[in-house]
């Protein structure tokens with residue numbers, strides 16, 4: 077009787093917790109949607125911002141976000157792939173766990189630390205100032221653990237028989253990696269990349285004083301020029317608390333950002349389910 | 358004639374524990390050799406030393422010398438990849454890559470040798486015929502190999518190993534996950550390979566060994582109990598353990614480190 081009561085209580089707690097988490101998401105998305113939709117229009121998405129963002133659109137901010145996360149992804153992917161392959165294929169088995177712990181720890185570092193570190197390296201040491209290249213490097217390092225862990229998990233889930241089969245055919249280690257390991261972790265690589273991109277798209281702190289500026293730029297014409305992103309745009313507009321037009325535009329930009337992140341997440345979820353299908357075969 | 362494989366005082370270890378002890382045996386080329394014996398007697402462990410697949414287990418160690426064509430394969434100078442190109446292997450369960458039948462056959466060769474398109478086609482046809490799969494799949498070479506039955510998949514797996522043109526093929530219970538009819542097809546293909554390449558096969562099924570083996574090695578408790586021609590082992594076995602095993606009776610194997618009255622009872626399958 078008591079055990080049953082305990083079960084019911086435990087179930088209720090779990091159910092309530094889930095309900096809170098899910099409804100919170102709905103509330104946040106709902107608020108952003110209802111407040112942002114009034115700013116949304118074709119011109120809002122396709123025009124450049126004017127008058128310090130109080131009028132005009134967010135075209136270059138959207139473009140900037142996409143450019144920045146893409147370049148970070150392109151830089152991060154080969155490093156992550158190399159790290160994951162090195163860890164699973166070459167590193168001494170007893171060190172593999174230690175390497176994983178380091179990666180998870182890196183994943184937990186607050187992003188402002190990356191920003192500070194990036195500022196110290198790029199801003200002070202290399203003196204490249206606020207620039208696209210700084211942002212690219214900082215975000216690439218930031219998403220590196222996410223990406224590496226995801227690729228590593230995909231490699232770990234490759235059936236042993238594929239490995240054995242390749243080796244018994246006389247493949248060298250490198251051939252095994254090229255022909256079996258990388259192709260069979262393809263979906264893991266893509267999912268990891270998308271999750272990393274989604275994370276980078278939401279990042280503000282790390283790039284605030286190293287890569288992005290609020291106004292006066294459209295697209296960077298060189299790696300050394302600053303870039304403008306949705307995140308920074310929202311941050312600055314939200315501080316203009318007294319100007320209703322600025323606030324509406326902030327909500328509009330937030331909605332655009334949320335849509336980008338959601339889109340990336342949904343695509344990665346879709347691909348993740350593909351992996352599972354692949355693994356079950 | 359020089360033997361293909363020659364093992365001298367070979368002992369195999371996982372960590373400190375000797376799994377296989379004091380093996381002295383030679384295998385002649387182009388024969389079908391069956392390794393039989395109760396479960397846990399070290400058949401797979403022995404088989405996996407012939408192409409150094411045991412290397413995947415970090416704690417594995419081989420003492421003594423294993424000569425392939427007169428070269429010690431556990432020597433430092435051995436190129437393991439080249440050894441494995443000469444000594445192919447197929448495991449218990451079929452291993453099919455999510456690709457077409459055509460690409461599955463070519464999976465290994467294509468990576469190892471530079472070949473023209475036309476040669477690809479020849480290799481596919483030749484090897485699929487050798488494993489008696491050609492007639493069943495010749496109209497759907499480009500469709501996914503995952504659609505094949507288990508038995509067909511296992512023959513395709515063997516075809517992939519054969520396409521590399523190995524001198525030896527190692528088979529570890531290749532029919533134990535298959536039904537009777539599919540197993541028969543595999544037996545037929547091994548018979549077909551007779552005289553072409555060396556086949557070393559581990560099997561639990563005595564009737565299978567009786568049908569296809571030229572030579573039989575009977576392993577028991579990590580040692581070779583008796584070895585000889587198929588005729589010798591099945592008709593005039595010398596040792597009492599062998600007699601019991603091939604009759605399908607239980608044999609008593611003392612476990613080292615236990616009180617001598619404690620024995621494990623082992624029985625051959627297939628009876």
Ligand SMILES: Nc1ncnc2c1ncn2[C@@H]1O[C@H](COP(=O)(O)OP(=O)(O)OP(=O)(O)O)[C@@H](O)[C@H]1O
Pocket residue numbers: 371376394395396397398399400401402403414
């Ligand atoms: N990777 C390993 N690490 C440690 N011990 C192992 C390993 N593989 C096998 N063994 C041990 O070696 C012994 C022999 O195993 P092996 O697989 O060679 O037997 P087998 O004759 O092939 O048996 P079966 O007929 O059941 O396949 C077993 O006692 C097993 O526990």
Ligand SMILES: [Mg+2]
Pocket residue numbers: 400401402529559
């Ligand atoms: Mg075995």
